[in-house]
Amino acid sequence: MSQVFVFCEFSNGKLKKGSTELLSAAKTAGKKITALVIGPGAKDIASQTGEYGASTCFVCDDEKLKSYHPLAFAQIASQTIKDSGCNIFLATASMMAKDLFPRVAAQLETGIASDCTDLSFSGDDLIIKKPLYAGKCKAQVQFNNSPVKMVLMRPNQLPVNTPVAGASVEMKILSTPDFDSRMTVKEVSVGNSDKVDLTEANIIVSGGRGMKEAQNFDLLNQLADTLGATVGASRAVADAGWVPHSMQVGQTGKTVAPSLYIACGISGAIQHLAGMSGSKVIVAINTDKDAPIFSKATYGVVGDLFDVVPKLTEEFKAALN
Amino acid sequence: MRIFVCIKQVPDTETKIKLMPDGSGIDEGGVKWIMNPYDEFAVEEALKLKQTAGDATVTVISVGPKKRVADALRTAMAMGADDGIVIDCENSLDSFTTAKALAAAIKKEPACDFVFSGKLAIDDNAGSVSQYLAEFLEIPHVTVVSGFEASSGKYVVTREVEGGTKEIFELTGPAVVAANKGLNTPRYASLPGIMKAKKKPLSELNLSDLGLSSSDAKVSFTNFELPPEKPPVKFIDGDPAAQAKELVRLLKDEAKVL
Ligand SMILES: Cc1cc2nc3c(=O)[nH]c(=O)nc-3n(C[C@H](O)[C@H](O)[C@H](O)COP(=O)(O)OP(=O)(O)OC[C@H]3O[C@@H](n4cnc5c(N)ncnc54)[C@H](O)[C@@H]3O)c2cc1C
Numbered sequence: 001m002s003q004v005f006v007f008c009e010f011s012n013g014k015l016k017k018g019s020t021e022l023l024s025a026a027k028t029a030g031k032k033i034t035a036l037v038i039g040p041g042a043k044d045i046a047s048q049t050g051e052y053g054a055s056t057c058f059v060c061d062d063e064k065l066k067s068y069h070p071l072a073f074a075q076i077a078s079q080t081i082k083d084s085g086c087n088i089f090l091a092t093a094s095m096m097a098k099d100l101f102p103r104v105a106a107q108l109e110t111g112i113a114s115d116c117t118d119l120s121f122s123g124d125d126l127i128i129k130k131p132l133y134a135g136k137c138k139a140q141v142q143f144n145n146s147p148v149k150m151v152l153m154r155p156n157q158l159p160v161n162t163p164v165a166g167a168s169v170e171m172k173i174l175s176t177p178d179f180d181s182r183m184t185v186k187e188v189s190v191g192n193s194d195k196v197d198l199t200e201a202n203i204i205v206s207g208g209r210g211m212k213e214a215q216n217f218d219l220l221n222q223l224a225d226t227l228g229a230t231v232g233a234s235r236a237v238a239d240a241g242w243v244p245h246s247m248q249v250g251q252t253g254k255t256v257a258p259s260l261y262i263a264c265g266i267s268g269a270i271q272h273l274a275g276m277s278g279s280k281v282i283v284a285i286n287t288d289k290d291a292p293i294f295s296k297a298t299y300g301v302v303g304d305l306f307d308v309v310p311k312l313t314e315e316f317k318a319a320l321n
Numbered sequence: 322m323r324i325f326v327c328i329k330q331v332p333d334t335e336t337k338i339k340l341m342p343d344g345s346g347i348d349e350g351g352v353k354w355i356m357n358p359y360d361e362f363a364v365e366e367a368l369k370l371k372q373t374a375g376d377a378t379v380t381v382i383s384v385g386p387k388k389r390v391a392d393a394l395r396t397a398m399a400m401g402a403d404d405g406i407v408i409d410c411e412n413s414l415d416s417f418t419t420a421k422a423l424a425a426a427i428k429k430e431p432a433c434d435f436v437f438s439g440k441l442a443i444d445d446n447a448g449s450v451s452q453y454l455a456e457f458l459e460i461p462h463v464t465v466v467s468g469f470e471a472s473s474g475k476y477v478v479t480r481e482v483e484g485g486t487k488e489i490f491e492l493t494g495p496a497v498v499a500a501n502k503g504l505n506t507p508r509y510a511s512l513p514g515i516m517k518a519k520k521k522p523l524s525e526l527n528l529s530d531l532g533l534s535s536s537d538a539k540v541s542f543t544n545f546e547l548p549p550e551k552p553p554v555k556f557i558d559g560d561p562a563a564q565a566k567e568l569v570r571l572l573k574d575e576a577k578v579l
Contacts, residue, residue, distance in 0.1 A: 102449030106456035111539025191485025
């Protein structure tokens with residue numbers, strides 16, 4: 001029988017939603033699940049992995065692993081995956097996982113597929129799809145000569161089961177390896193944003209050149225605060241220095257897939273559409289009724305964003321209270 | 322100092338993707354090929370490192386069909402890279418085999434002091450060649466790099482993760498650094514640069530020279546599909562206040578996303 005290994009991430013003492021999605025998918029398919037949690041506080045997470053279906057949870061709980069060290073984390077993960085005897089590996093396509101697991105795949109001489117959006121089990125096998133060409137098409141991933149099929153899934157793609165309180169899980173403690181001295185963590189400067197990252201956001205409010213100048217992004221921040229949304233931008237705006245590059249959505253920015261994407265003063269160039277057309281519902285606000293953004297939009301508002309956005313903030317406030 | 326830059330050729334970002342009728346892949350006819358945008362940042366950073374290092378050679382290296390991939394290498398040489406290596410093969414390979422080929426080609430060279438690459442290629446969106454390569458070369462890697470400083474054999478490398486958080490690493494020797502947008506502003510190839518690039522050495526290898534074959538691939542793609550057609554946009558009429566009210570109603574009652 002196929003055995004599934006799930007790398008789990010957590011924050012503030014709780015499993016991240018992406019990890020619960022993967023545990024749920026494997027559990028629903030009736031798989032034997034082994035979990036791995038790394039970092040200070042990992043021990044307290046083990047029981048949560050059990051509640052979502054893991055029968056074994058490896059933990060490497062050490063203050064030294066507070067910051068991500070690619071070589072140390074790779075050593076822990078490779079060894080544990082090997083020892084577990086699993087043939088399917090799942091993790092959320094987080095910034096850490098996308099950096100770490102291709103290296104682990106190299107150590108295991110196996111294949112990896114990153115940023116997948118569809119996952120289902122079919123008997124002992126696994127059916128996965130991922131977007132290619134920045135979402136302009138999708139394809140099914142086939143693994144060949146791969147002892148472990150490694151899959152990194154985008155979050156918010158799969159249903160989450162109700163956790164089973166008190167489900168038992170066997171916790172196995174791992175020791176921290178010696179750190180490779182060729183690379184040291186010098187500093188981690190925590191971002192000032194307490195907002196969900198664009199790639200994980202459920203609602204995104206995005207601004208383009210139609211915003212006219214940097215300080216007008218305050219309008220979008222107010223709208224975003226009302227909705228609990230994250231603010232994004234077009235490349236024109238990032239290149240102009242109005243917002244940091246980390247806010248850029250598109251083919252050379254972030255690929256996003258929220259439930260709701262509100263594009264304000266964005267024309268909808270093909271490179272921008274490539275990064276956000278996977279959004280469930282798209283709203284476009286633009287003075288030009290022929291702007292290409294309307295070809296991908298669910299709802300279109302032809303109008304001046306400086307009139308529409310403040311009204312919209314008011315309406316959302318009223319509706320959400 | 323010997324610096325390598327790994328580059329990939331990808332369809333232009335303007336390209337409308339068409340599929341083969343049997344869904345086995347994309348129709349490459351009529352595709353305009355460009356250097357992967359993230360690789361331009363990698364070339365630029367290598368050229369900057371060469372400037373600080375003084376005595377250095379920047380070698381650009383690519384895996385793919387020679388007849389087109391050579392253009393991307395010439396572009397990089399026109400920007401200022403000193404020479405190029407093309408690993409000729411019929412089609413693009415998967416990340417594993419690409420990295421094996423790059424590692425084998427780099428190991429054939431007398432020295433490797435640093436490697437740059439792009440954080441991902443915008444075609445297969447894998448973002449894994451850099452890490453595979455680093456492991457095969459037995460050196461560290463840092464990906465999604467937006468800051469790079471070199472001084473006397475040490476490197477301080479900044480990588481940006483979720484929420485604007487920055488992880489800053491210090492490296493004491495060779496590594497693979499995968500560039501993100503924001504790292505630098507790539508220079509344009511000047512006309513004299515383009516002329517000079519034509520005469521710069523471009524050496525050629527094929528997979529069998531490196532003991533590899535395209536059948537070593539670990540990952541392949543089948544059943545290509547285009548995204549489902551979207552129903553046409555629903556325009557909302559009225560003055561801004563009426564538009565805002567109606568939009569919120571639709572998002573709540575029809576789309577149910579609130
Ligand atoms: C290799 C490459 C990669 C690229 N990658 C990306 C990428 O990742 N992401 C990206 O976004 N772009 C990318 N681009 C750039 C892309 O081609 C466009 O130039 C860019 O997206 C345009 O940004 P914009 O829509 O903000 O600006 P514009 O195209 O200038 O559009 C501004 C829009 O605002 C509207 N407007 C103006 N005033 C108002 C108002 N008061 N109220 C309402 N609407 C108003 C206008 O009608 C117009 O439609 C890339 C380009 C290249 C060549």
